[in-house]
Amino acid sequence: xxxxxxxxxxxxxxxxxxxxxxxxxxxxxxxxxxxxxxxxxxxxxxxxxxxxxxxxxxxxxxxxxxxxxxxxxxxxxxxxxxxxxxxxxxxxxxxxxxxxxxxxxxxxxxxxxxxxxxxxxxxxxxxxxxxxxxxxxxxxxxxxxxxxxxxxxxxxxxxxxxxxxxxxxxxxxxxxxxxxxxxxxxxxxxxxxxxxxxxxxxxx
Amino acid sequence: xxxxxxxxxxxxxxxxxxxxxxxxxxxxxxxxxxxxxxxxxxxxxxxxxxxxxxxxxxxxxxxxxxxxxxxxxxxxxxxxxxxxxxxxxxxxxxxxxxxxxxxxxxxxxxxxxxxxxxxxxxxxxxxxxxxxxxxxxxxxxxxxxxxxxxxxxxxxxxxxxxxxxxxx
Numbered sequence: 090x091x092x093x094x095x096x097x098x099x100x101x102x103x104x105x106x107x108x109x110x111x112x113x114x115x116x117x118x119x120x121x122x123x124x125x126x127x128x129x130x131x132x133x134x135x136x137x138x139x140x141x142x143x144x145x146x147x148x149x150x151x152x153x154x155x156x157x158x159x160x161x162x163x164x165x166x167x168x169x170x171x172x173x174x175x176x177x178x179x180x181x182x183x184x185x186x187x188x189x190x191x192x193x194x195x196x197x198x199x200x201x202x203x204x205x206x207x208x209x210x211x212x213x214x215x216x217x218x219x220x221x222x223x224x225x226x227x228x229x230x231x232x233x234x235x236x237x238x239x240x241x242x243x244x245x246x247x248x249x250x251x252x253x254x255x256x257x258x259x260x261x262x263x264x265x266x267x268x269x270x271x272x273x274x275x276x277x278x279x280x281x282x283x284x285x286x287x288x289x290x291x292x293x
Numbered sequence: 294x295x296x297x298x299x300x301x302x303x304x305x306x307x308x309x310x311x312x313x314x315x316x317x318x319x320x321x322x323x324x325x326x327x328x329x330x331x332x333x334x335x336x337x338x339x340x341x342x343x344x345x346x347x348x349x350x351x352x353x354x355x356x357x358x359x360x361x362x363x364x365x366x367x368x369x370x371x372x373x374x375x376x377x378x379x380x381x382x383x384x385x386x387x388x389x390x391x392x393x394x395x396x397x398x399x400x401x402x403x404x405x406x407x408x409x410x411x412x413x414x415x416x417x418x419x420x421x422x423x424x425x426x427x428x429x430x431x432x433x434x435x436x437x438x439x440x441x442x443x444x445x446x447x448x449x450x451x452x453x454x455x456x457x458x459x460x461x
Contacts, residue, residue, distance in 0.1 A: 139309055149439060156397065233435075235454055236437035240327060243396035244396070251349060252359070
C-alpha cells in the first residue's frame with residue numbers, strides 16, 4: 090500500500106488507533122503528575138514536513154522532543170513534543186525537591202523527559218498492540234531541545250523518513266490550566282500500513 | 294517626508310527544500326535548519342543573491358526523491374540559473390553555508406544516519422564541482438540555525454535559540 094492509496098476510511102481507522110493509544114498515554118501522564126489530563130480528538134493525515142511543523146507551531150519556537158523508533162512487523166516513529174514552558178512546568182511537578190527555575194536543563198531533567206517519553210510511548214503501544222495483535226519493540230529514546238523546525242526535520246530525516254510526505258496521527262494533551270501543552274505523534278512507516286490495517290481485520 | 298524613491302525591503306522566506314533568488318535590497322530567510330543545510334549564494338558585483346534549503350545529501354541515493362530542492366546536486370544548479378536570470382554573472386557567485394547539525398544526542402540508538410554531516414559534505418562537493426568558492430561555513434554542532442541574508446549589505450546573519458545572532 091502507498092500513502093496515496095489511503096482513503097478517508099483508512100484515515101479514520103488510524104484516528105481511532107490514535108484515540109485508543111493516546112487515551113492510554115494520557116492516563117499514564119495523569120497518573121505520573123497527579124493532575125487531570127485532557128486530550129483533543131486525534132487527527133490523522135498524510136502531510137509534508139512543513140505541515141507537520143505548522144501543526145505544532147512556528148519554526149523557531151523552543152521545544153523539547155523525545156523521539157523513539159518502534160521496530161517489529163509494523164515499524165513506526167513516536168514523538169512527544171512539549172513547548173519549552175510546558176517542559177519547565179512538568180519538570181517542576183516531577184522534581185518537587187529540585188529547583189528548575191531557569192530553563193537550563195541538566196542531565197537530571199533530560200533523563201526525566203526521556204523517561205516520561207518512554208512511559209507515554211509504552212502505554213500508547215500496549216493499547217495499540219492489543220487492538221492490532223502486533224508486537225512492537227521500543228528503542229532507546231532520544232531527546233533534543235531547540236528550534237521546532239530544526240528538531241522535527243532532523244527527527245524525521247535521522248530516522249529514515251525521506252519521502253515528501255508522511256502519514257501522521259497526532260494527539261494534543263493538556264491540563265486544566267493549559268500549563269502543559271504537548272503533541273504526541275505516531276508516524277507509521279510505509280511497510281507498516283498494511284500490517285496495521287490487516288491486524289485490525291481490514292482487508293486491503 | 295516620505296522618500297519617493299524608497300524601496301520597501303521584503304523578507305523572502307525560503308521553506309524546507311525550496312530555493313529562491315532575489316535582487317537587492319531584499320532579505321532571504323530560512324528558519325530552523327537542523328540537519329538540513331542552507332546555502333547562500335551571492336554575486337556582490339550585480340547584487341543578486343540566492344538561498345537554498347536542502348534536506349538530503351544526494352538525489353541519486355534516495356528513492357521517491359521528488360522535489361529537486363531537497364538535494365544540493367539538483368538545487369544549487371537551479372538556484373544559480375535563477376540568479377543568472379536576475380542578472381548575476383556565474384563566475385562572480387560565491388557561497389556561504391550553515392546547518393548540518395546533529396540535533397539528537399543519539400549514543401546507542403537508531404539515529405546513525407549522520408544526515409547533517411553528509412549534507413554538508415555533499416554541499417561542499419557540489420560547490421567545488423561547480424567552481425563556486427566557499428567563503429564561510431557554520432556547520433555541525435548540535436544547534437538549530439536560522440539564516441538571514443541581507444542582499445543589500447551582502448551580510449549573512451545566523452540566529453540560534455534565544456535570539457543569539459552573529460555574522461557569518
